[in-house]
Amino acid sequence: MNSEESLWEVFIRSKQGLDHKHVGSLHAADAQMAIENARDVYTRRMEGVSIWVVESKNIHASNPDEAASLYDPANDKVYRYPTFYNLPDDAKHI
Numbered sequence: 001m002n003s004e005e006s007l008w009e010v011f012i013r014s015k016q017g018l019d020h021k022h023v024g025s026l027h028a029a030d031a032q033m034a035i036e037n038a039r040d041v042y043t044r045r046m047e048g049v050s051i052w053v054v055e056s057k058n059i060h061a062s063n064p065d066e067a068a069s070l071y072d073p074a075n076d077k078v079y080r081y082p083t084f085y086n087l088p089d090d091a092k093h094i
Helices: 031-042 064-076
Strands: 006-014 021-028 048-055
Touching (some): 006 031, 031 048
Antiparallel strands (some): 006 021
């Protein structure tokens, strides 16, 4: 690995999927090289239709230990829950 190469996270959208899924990580000098390496490593059997790469240093995540304080404010918004709505009998699959 070259000292100037960064770690990249790779996301692939499959032919039958609507969303991109994280498939792994790789090292590359820039975004174009990361896409080409991801193509070679993660889509060898032509299973993908779209590749996203994100430099790992640009991903910011919440701390699982702080989940309660992060998600508590949502508990104050009871109107977001569908318990207050009357659905007609005709409405299926809701």
